[in-house]
Amino acid sequence: MASAFKTCVPRLVARSSPASLSGITASAARSFVRPSPIQTRVAAFHASKNLNILPVGPQVIQGTVNDAAPVPPPNPTHGSFHWDFERLVAIGLIPLTIAPFAAGSVHPVMDAVLGASLVIHSHIGFQACVIDYFPKRQYGTLRKAATWALNGATLLVLYGLYEYETNDVGITEGIKRVWTA
Missing domain, CATH: 1.20.1300.10 (Fumarate reductase/succinate dehydrogenase, transmembrane subunit)
Incomplete structure (x- = not known):
């Protein structure tokens, strides 16, 4: 819901004529279209920062791109x-x-x-x-x-x-x- 609202509001403001923007100044309308650097860092509906509970495990690639997938023995x-x-x-x-x-x-x-x-x-x-x-x-x-x-x-x-x-x-x-x- 929030992402749908975030994407449609700038388009509506950008398409509307200055006469239809009653009560909104031109600088406020531009702030909807191009958010400031501070606004881009804040995610909607997040009350806390992202915490990584466990570190990522070791990332190991075995073989090359052209190697076939290993088939486990039948059991x-x-x-x-x-x-x-x-x-x-x-x-x-x-x-x-x-x-x-x-x-x-x-x-x-x-x-x-x-x-x-x-x-x-x-x-x-x-x-x-x-x-x-x-x-x-x-x-x-x-x-x-x-x-x-x-x-x-x-x-x-x-x-x-x-x-x-x-x-x-x-x-x-x-x-x-x-x-x-």
């Missing part, structure tokens, strides 16, 4: 099988989430499968974030550290859910108690 875990597994887990969460509350029975096996499916679904999502935001070519050690941290956190959450299932009430009963509290 079934990074292709359609991986995508199919993600969709299977996501679709499987729907009945696993609804069934314990609709049926009214809390079976420990169903509770354990629900907990494991939630953790696997979350792990796959965070793994995609690590792969997308930490390219191996630019941030090799940082990506490796993020992957290890994700795997460690996943194992820790799985152990915590195991303890909650075996030594406490379980996920679905815990949610029921919090819901009715």
Whole structure:
């Protein structure tokens, strides 16, 4: 909206005749057409300056312009099988989430499968974030550290859910108690 207004106002002022510019002086009309150097540095609707949070990563070009794009080696875990597994887990969460509350029975096996499916679904999502935001070519050690941290956190959450299932009430009963509290 602001950029559309900024581009149309100078054109309208430049096309209009001096008689139609009632109340606007000639110098004010020219200031719309040619902004002063101070006006060109100020951006519309910005209240703070631009802050770069992270520095730009290393910019490395491998090869020349005429080199073909590298083709990664075929791996079934990074292709359609991986995508199919993600969709299977996501679709499987729907009945696993609804069934314990609709049926009214809390079976420990169903509770354990629900907990494991939630953790696997979350792990796959965070793994995609690590792969997308930490390219191996630019941030090799940082990506490796993020992957290890994700795997460690996943194992820790799985152990915590195991303890909650075996030594406490379980996920679905815990949610029921919090819901009715």
